[in-house]
Amino acid sequence: MANNKFIRQIQIKADDQGGLPKTIQLLHAGNWNTPWHGDFELTESDIRAFATNFAANVGLPDDSEGKAPINYSHYGGEKAAGWLFNVRAEDVNGVLSLLADIEWTPAGQKAIVEGEFRYISPEFNPRALPWEDPEEEWHMVPNVLTGAGLTNRPLFKKLKKVAASEIQGSSNKRTEGEPMSLKLEDVRTMEASALKDEHRAFLEEHKDQLSAEELTKFGIKTETKVEANDKQVHIGADELATLRANAQRGVEAAEKLAQTEASTFADARIEAGQVKSDQKADLVKILLASGESRPALESFLNGLPVNKDINADEIGKGGTPEGTATEQLMTRAEKIVADSQGKTRLNEAMKTVLASDKALSKAVDEERK
Numbered sequence: 001m002a003n004n005k006f007i008r009q010i011q012i013k014a015d016d017q018g019g020l021p022k023t024i025q026l027l028h029a030g031n032w033n034t035p036w037h038g039d040f041e042l043t044e045s046d047i048r049a050f051a052t053n054f055a056a057n058v059g060l061p062d063d064s065e066g067k068a069p070i071n072y073s074h075y076g077g078e079k080a081a082g083w084l085f086n087v088r089a090e091d092v093n094g095v096l097s098l099l100a101d102i103e104w105t106p107a108g109q110k111a112i113v114e115g116e117f118r119y120i121s122p123e124f125n126p127r128a129l130p131w132e133d134p135e136e137e138w139h140m141v142p143n144v145l146t147g148a149g150l151t152n153r154p155l156f157k158k159l160k161k162v163a164a165s166e167i168q169g170s171s172n173k174r175t176e177g178e179p180m181s182l183k184l185e186d187v188r189t190m191e192a193s194a195l196k197d198e199h200r201a202f203l204e205e206h207k208d209q210l211s212a213e214e215l216t217k218f219g220i221k222t223e224t225k226v227e228a229n230d231k232q233v234h235i236g237a238d239e240l241a242t243l244r245a246n247a248q249r250g251v252e253a254a255e256k257l258a259q260t261e262a263s264t265f266a267d268a269r270i271e272a273g274q275v276k277s278d279q280k281a282d283l284v285k286i287l288l289a290s291g292e293s294r295p296a297l298e299s300f301l302n303g304l305p306v307n308k309d310i311n312a313d314e315i316g317k318g319g320t321p322e323g324t325a326t327e328q329l330m331t332r333a334e335k336i337v338a339d340s341q342g343k344t345r346l347n348e349a350m351k352t353v354l355a356s357d358k359a360l361s362k363a364v365d366e367e368r369k
Contacts, residue, residue, distance in 0.1 A: 026087075046142075050143045067084065069147045070148045081104070084145075087100045265301075325360055
């Protein structure tokens with residue numbers, strides 16, 4: 001099955017001598033917004049997982065030799081413009097980032113120097129859209145870097161330029177230059193008004209090394225430690241009842257929010273013709289009961305083929321009495337989940353159906369191509 005993935009474009013250019021960057025910052029921890037995939041977050045743990053998975057050859061051919069291709073555009077092909085290797089997690093200006101060294105081919109370097117391409121675009125699968133092993137269906141791995149492509153259509157409008165001299169001290173030889181991290185002795189001498197986001201984040205991480213005067217200067221708050229004691233705390237019946245009522249309201253609000261989010265997601269799938277309208281209630285129940293499997297389940301449903309033949313007046317009716325192969329799979333899998341009273345997860349039920357019906361499995365594969 002085809003693997004959908006996120007694509008981010010980073011501008012590149014040669015230096016005055018025609019040299020291209022040998023190291024590039026692919027991603028960094030933080031919140032991301034994309035027009036096609038919506039908002040998602042990359043934590044420091046995610047960044048480290050990208051590096052770990054790359055080192056384990058996840059998402060790469062067995063004979064990759066620890067390198068991922070940089071293709072001409074995102075369509076692959078027989079020739080590569082370069083190769084990504086030595087993918088690692090390092091601090092860049094106080095923010096944990098995913099870096100990679102680049103081995104350019106002569107043709108790839110020529111294409112950039114002569115202006116044929118302006119951006120390099122890493123291809124990756126974050127937690128929100130995990131990579132699926134093409135040889136083991138439903139085996140999904142989050143935080144996987146699979147390669148990159150040269151392109152001229154940037155996804156993000158505001159990108160930091162990356163030139164040959166952009167990142168200093170990053171290569172296989174760690175003795176060539178200073179580590180790419182901020183130094184506390186330098187940052188603590190700065191004026192508060194001159195601090196940037198990366199400086200503030202760095203100071204937050206090292207606030208236990210700052211004096212009380214410095215904490216006040218930079219406006220950094222610390223938690224007040226409460227000494228433990230063996231004294232009993234007495235609370236009246238009215239106060240206890242109020243606390244319980246507030247807690248219950250919090251639980252109800254969380255449940256209502258989860259119900260609303262699941263209902264909105266189901267409506268979107270119905271509008272796209274991926275799910276029948278009479279299946280909405282069942283889908284909402286499955287989403288609410290899916291627990292940690294919910295991101296993978298929503299990713300799968302998002303990837304179902306859109307039925308363009310269904311208009312606003314026909315949503316959920318289907319084109320044939322049997323419906324599409326994917327609809328048949330969903331119906332049978334949902335029945336297994338219902339019969340097990342929620343003990344069987346939807347993705348496990350799907351595997352069971354596909355394993356028992358090879359014809360249906362083949363039809364679903366055809367629809368998802």
